[in-house]
Amino acid sequence: SQELEQSPQSLIVQEGKNLTINCTSSKTLYGLYWYKQKYGEGLIFLMMLQKGGEEKSHEKITAKLDEKKQQSSLHITASQPSHAGIYLCGADIWNSGNTPLVFGKGTRLSVIA
């Protein structure tokens, strides 16, 4: 079974529009990480959320963690072609200090002019 579900699977938005990507866990979240992957490249760490209600921003990207819903949302404001890529969420669902992150399947974002 998939512990982390991302939605939508893919998204096409017009340049300048806002968008939201969701990541929902079937288990308790002890840490939630967002990564971006450009096509054919490795993953770049965006930000990490640990506490319920926490919100972080990096340039035009904002991520929030809803502890009660066990869900994180990634919001991009005024999207640009540079935002295109695959966004993956990773989570610590074991709180052991050693166990690696589990990842969602990713959301493929395309930004069109």
Place this chain on the structure above:
Amino acid sequence: NAGVTQTPKFRILKIGQSMTLQCAQDMNHNYMYWYRQDPGMGLKLIYYSVGAGITDKGEVPNGYNVSRSTTEDFPLRLELAAPSQTSVYFCASSPFQGDYGYTFGSGTRLTVV
């Protein structure tokens, strides 16, 4: 540049052949990981290591072996390549679990024919 270096970037193997995917990091990170990424399937953990001399299986370890003789290196060995091992392989490292995201390599794209 500091980071995680993976070699080779691309490789085509014939069924039954063996190869080693190399991974090296120069950040003195204790934790290292191997993931595979199949289209639309996100990242699946193959093996991980919490320090030199210590390795553990992930979600999909069958057909692979690892070793961690030094802090810097974490090679992944495929003994008898099968078409099911066609994938993109990512190596990652982190100083420890917690407040830090993983640093990923740029990946190795492997095709088994």
